Amino acid sequence: MRSFGYTIKQAFIQFVRNFNLSIVSIFAITAMLMILSIFFIATVNINRAAETIKGDYDSIQIYLLDETTEDDAKMMIEDLKKTDGVEDAYYETREQALKKFKKRWGDNGYLLDNLQNNPLPNSIIIKIGDLEKADGIAKKAGAFGGVEDIKYYKNTVDKLLKMTRFIQTAAAVVMIFLIIVSIIVVANTIKLTVFNRADEISIMKYVGATNWFIRGPFLVEGIIIGLLSAAIALALSGGIYHKAVEVFGDQTRAMLSMDLVSEKVLVTNLAWMFMIIGISIGAIGSIISMRKFLKV
């Protein structure tokens, strides 16, 4: 434990002595983590959007005119059920529809409580079994009398899913790339401290210090850099996300009837992610930078 105190003390001394470079690498790593967090934020929200939208993907919603009776609708349903490619078709009253909306809006569902009258129409929901036949089904449904509108997102959904997959892959690639770059940044910063202390290290080796004892302060120095970067990046991305929810929250709710991933959940996830990445980047970077020096 005596050596633990020495290690921590040395690490801070080194950090301060190498302050300018330490700050520069903290900036660099913070920037990396910020980009990383933007990708992360985008990815988790897009995932959520994709999940939400997927629920509509395999369904066609037929909005009925107010004068269309439930019996009329039943007849349409009978007809549709016989159609090739339809798995199921059922009637949904406007009250049921409103309830569903409220549920989807979650915490913000209360916003719908103040409505004077229900703006939603009665509708028929068709579950599609065979996606290839979706177009034909939609066309047939459109030919019925008493239909106000047909909500059918196939193209949009297709594009969205493709985009989601692309963004997820891109995010993974960029994240790995950024982590590697960060490790190199840390390794080079620590290497400079190691250079500065090359004499000291060589004397330590000659006097009989163990490798882990010599490595300790550099390891801790790397971890300090990693953790400070993580803390700064977390504060910044937390702030930015808070703003983003304020600005875009209503829009996504209106457009996708979905809430952005909650700030609390996101910040907690980012905190863990940054902490693990920060420590790993720092530790791996410093171990790499020392390899040559410990050979003697």
Added chain:
Amino acid sequence: MIEFNNVSKYYKSNVGLDNVTVHINEGDFVFLVGPSGAGKSTFIKLILKEIEPDKGTIKVRGEDITRLKKSGIPKLRRNVGIVFQDFRLLPKKTVYENVAFAMEIIHQPKRLIKKYVPQVLSMMGISESAGKYPDELSAGEQQRVAIARAIVNRPKILIADEPTGNLDPDTAWEIMQLLNTINMKGTTILMVTHAKDIVDKMEKRVIAIENGRIVRDEFGMYGYMQALQGTDVTFDTVEVQTRNLFRTRFKRGGGRR
């Protein structure tokens, strides 16, 4: 204390050591001499396990260090102090801190550090400089600090690679006196040097290597007296005779028993 048995070390195109067998006993004071590139540093590096021999075995304090694991190196080096020509003091530490450092990094308790550091500084005659930084000291004083650092952990062996190389003759001679004192207290000393006058004046065992081979192994007065042990010749009579003998060098090949 140090045993080389048929040790060879080859570099890519050069010979480091070539089938060297030599034994250095506990309490010896040995000079290692030879032209540049002869293999002197190779010899030292092998003792410290900085490099591995290609052939042969090396024993330090009875232990075959060629079979020692990497993790055993720190323990080996704690028993071998080392002093360099260029001192290698840490410029940002005071004299006291430089010496204390050697104890700190092998986890010696503060209590012992506070006890031993002043002791060895005083033994080296640099107690007054304890609070100074290396660049405030003369070369000779810096080498005293380096020696203090090398012996503060009480190694059984002290290796000095040209410790007087950067010093003027008077200062060099002072350093030699200190090394002699350390040797008399029981530490085995192996010193690499090019300074012929010092080697001559010290009257100690001299191992000369060239092209990686031992070309001479002379025992000086010390060896001569060892040779006389068990005979009825007394020291007084020997003393006069040896002074003459040193002109011609008392010579004996191979290892001493």
